[in-house]
Amino acid sequence: MITNADPKNCRLSIDDINTMPFSRHRSKVMRHNESGLDRSGPNEIGTVAPDVLHEIRETLIQQETAYQRNSAEETFSSVWTHSCRVGRVARHIAKAEGWDETPALLAGLLHDTGKFAFGTYHDDDIPEEENAVRFTKRLLSGTVYEHWIPMISEAILSTYLEGEPTNDIGRAVYDADRLDKMGYMGVVQFFTKQALRRRFLDNDMMVRTSIELTYAHHAPDTMTTTTGRSLAQERRIRTHRFYTELLEEWVQLELGDFSVIEENICGIVCILVVPTACSCGAPLKIASDIRDSVKCRSVFVRYQCSSCGIENTYSFCLPHVNGFPQKRFRQ
Numbered sequence: 001m002i003t004n005a006d007p008k009n010c011r012l013s014i015d016d017i018n019t020m021p022f023s024r025h026r027s028k029v030m031r032h033n034e035s036g037l038d039r040s041g042p043n044e045i046g047t048v049a050p051d052v053l054h055e056i057r058e059t060l061i062q063q064e065t066a067y068q069r070n071s072a073e074e075t076f077s078s079v080w081t082h083s084c085r086v087g088r089v090a091r092h093i094a095k096a097e098g099w100d101e102t103p104a105l106l107a108g109l110l111h112d113t114g115k116f117a118f119g120t121y122h123d124d125d126i127p128e129e130e131n132a133v134r135f136t137k138r139l140l141s142g143t144v145y146e147h148w149i150p151m152i153s154e155a156i157l158s159t160y161l162e163g164e165p166t167n168d169i170g171r172a173v174y175d176a177d178r179l180d181k182m183g184y185m186g187v188v189q190f191f192t193k194q195a196l197r198r199r200f201l202d203n204d205m206m207v208r209t210s211i212e213l214t215y216a217h218h219a220p221d222t223m224t225t226t227t228g229r230s231l232a233q234e235r236r237i238r239t240h241r242f243y244t245e246l247l248e249e250w251v252q253l254e255l256g257d258f259s260v261i262e263e264n265i266c267g268i269v270c271i272l273v274v275p276t277a278c279s280c281g282a283p284l285k286i287a288s289d290i291r292d293s294v295k296c297r298s299v300f301v302r303y304q305c306s307s308c309g310i311e312n313t314y315s316f317c318l319p320h321v322n323g324f325p326q327k328r329f330r331q
Contacts, residue, residue, distance in 0.1 A: 003157045044082055048105065048145075055139050056109050058084075059136055068115035078193060079116070082180060083109050089176035090169075096227040097167075097168070104172040107155045111173055123320055124218040129160045164320075175228030182219055183235030189241050209243045210301075213260075213271040216240050218319045219285045247273065265291055265299050268318050283309030291315065 018255065041070035060080040088109030111207040114131025127239035133153045140149050148234045150174055154169035165171040181189060190212065194205065215222075255277045262269060265288060274286050291300045296317035306309040 045087065045105070045109075046229055047102065048109070049143060052143050053109075053138065056113070059113055059139065062127075062138050063113070063116040079112050081114050084188065085180050085185075086111060086173065086176045087170055089179055090172040093172040093175055093227045094169070097172070097225055098173065099168045102145075103151055103155075103169050106140070106145060107152045107169050107173045108176055110139070110152060111156050111160070111177065113139075127160075127283040129156050132156050132160075148161055153174065160219065171224040171228075174234075175223045175225050178215075178219070178222060179228065179231055179235065181218065182232060183238040184242065186235065186239060189281060195296060207258075207273055207275065207312075207314055208316075210271055210314075212243050213273070213320050214269070214316070216243075217269060217271055220321050221321045261286075263288055263299075266297070266318065269320055270299050270318070272299075272301055274301065278305035278310060280305060280308045280310075292319075293317070 003255075021280070028078075057080050058318045059079045060083055064079045064150045065075070087105045090104040090108035091101045094101045101112070111132060112128075112137035114128035117126075117129065117131035117135075118126065126262055129262070133156055136152055136156065140146055140152070151167060151169055154167055155165065155173055158164060158166040159170040165174050180186065199205065219236040219239075220229045222231040223232050244260075245254045247258055247260070251258065258273050259276050261272045261274060263272055264270075269286075272288065275284060278284055283306050285306055286303045289300045291298050298315045298317050300313065300315040
């Protein structure tokens with residue numbers, strides 16, 4: 001575990017990351033469609049029956065709006081737009097792998113319906129995946145997609161609650177969901193979501209860069225499909241490039257000073273960004289630990305000033321690499 005933030009003891013610096021021997025890939029230029037949310041892309045979303053698609057869209061927007069509401073006129077749709085992208089990427093992966101495309105698209109659209117169920121977030125520690133399955137049954141029952149409810153429900157529960165997809169559709173959605181958070185698109189989504197949650201670019205955000213660097217480091221190994229691994233390798237490079245250069249700018253402008261520390265936690269390499277000193281100028285004592293949460297095992301980082309005693313913490317779920325890390329107990 002980390003014992004201090006002395007740069008001399010850091011095993012990985014910003015310069016080290018920038019000079020990692022990442023292979024370069026040429027990416028294709030993708031065209032975009034500005035005709036509206038429901039018809040974006042080459043009509044993948046439009047292949048879903050309009051009434052079903054409308055119900056999924058309204059459910060996602062209503063649940064998030066109930067959670068985020070500040071005024072009667074304000075609505076929120078970040079989960080809906082994220083789900084559109086996940087559904088389309090899941091369909092792309094399923095097609096490339098030779099699997100049925102329609103249930104992959106639907107599972108991607110539905111996988112987050114339980115995130116803000118009834119205007120709450122993890123209320124009473126009820127896993128959001130269980131609520132997502134309830135919405136799936138409600139939204140698809142009586143439609144032409146009803147026969148896919150068991151397959152989609154298994155995909156959502158096994159992929160997100162159990163952490164190990166047990167069917168092909170689950171693997172496609174699992175990879176699509178993670179790919180949406182990587183690369184330059186992932187950067188845009190990350191900061192947009194933080195602003196939506198009323199969290200902006202500050203010192204705490206700089207520390208949270210460790211989440212993005214850690215997940216990017218393991219990106220190809222966390223994918224469950226051949227197509228997903230190929231796409232993740234490209235996005236890994238872009239994510240590393242953006243966040244390390246962002247840290248360099250932050251330090252250059254004297255907005256803060258950080259150390260980038262590589263820590264092996266439970267067999268998983270974590271790239272942790274920590275401040276080198278307190279605002280009062282005194283050194284910081286840094287420590288890390290593992291904690292269990294509803295959905296995952298999390299790395300918990302605490303830094304405390306040895307002079308004024310001010311303490312700050314942050315945590316994030318450890319990435320799943322080859323089935324690890326396992327939770328200490330199953331809730």
